[in-house]
Amino acid sequence: MSTQSAVASSGLHAAPALGRRPVARIDGWALKSNWRSVAIRSGQARTGAAVKADAYGLGAEMAAKALxxxxxxxxxxxxxxxxxxIREAMPGKNFRVFVLQGLDAQAAALCRLHRLIPVLSTPDDVALWREAALGSFPGVCAVQLETGMNRLGLDEEDARAAAKLAREGAIDLALVMSHLASGDDPASGQSVVQLERFRALSALFPHVGRSLANSAGVFLGPDYHFDLTRPGIALYGGETALDGDGTLRPVVTLQAHVLQIRWAAKGEAIGYGATAKLKARRRIATLGIGYADGYLRSASAPDGATGPQMFAAGRRVPVIGRVSMDLTTIDVTDVPEDALAPGDAVEVFGPNVSVDETARHAGTIAYEMLTSMGSRVQRQWV
Structure with a gap:
């Protein structure tokens, strides 16, 4: 079966052959659909989008244009x-870009030159931004408040100092924000504590927009929405368990191509370290993808039963053996021999095997699976 036939049979959009390197097919329509679904969930709040880390590995410019x-x-x-x-990808368009971290003199200059809004999280950030604005109108900025994550943010004393500066016109605030640490685990109770803390501290900044909810926070309900929500992973097709209505769609289909198929006898071993020893004769396909491409070594499966699965020629197949830098092996014994051949595409994750499922088997989360996709993976928007 040709690569094009394999793509068609798995329900993917047909696309030109791109050789045998891994391919991430990115569904721009699904990305837009997910944003609109989250926007509906956000109620009266504006809905933004996290496009950091190259839009979670998908390509920030293309993602921003779609969004x-x-x-x-x-x-x-x-x-x-x-x-x-992002600014250069959409010249002349009216939108805001918030920079969440890393404010130094160079970053401050870039923010002023390109109309970016720095998020000030420390007293040093506040002082640096004020210094950068001397002699001109204060640049627009945002403030991040510490509400219990103990990562980035102003504590109460520093928040009061920032609020005083805002009242005096020394800084021009566009947003006050914080970040949920356990939004995806409502049972922890931490989000409720953070919510109350955020309400108390943000009251120091009357008439300034407020933002607390990330993807998980959106699904916690209206109390967390405030004026602006900031979804990330939900837009890109991960953490779909948050969405009880099933409206979020897979955005990325990662494909690898078959390089070789061979029969291995009972008692033989597969891959580095001989971690997978066969209890019966099996048909093994070698794929051109490995941990250098972002398919994590922790996805290795010693027995082909407890590890992740992929989707080949219309059926699920298990990963078997240790994932190496450039190659991964799968057990295709149950796939008809005439249905899969070298050059054919196999779905690593996508509509048939979700990125969340793959991540769980690798002992991680969808965020890491997506952002780990290496430069050898071809991004193709469809």
């Missing part, structure tokens, strides 16, 4: 350089 087309006007990045890329 802008869906209606998004607030984007969140980690570093100022990421924000510059």
């Amino acid at each position: 802008f087309g869906a209606g998004c006007r607030d984007f969140f990045v980690a570093w100022a350089e990421e924000g510059v890329r």
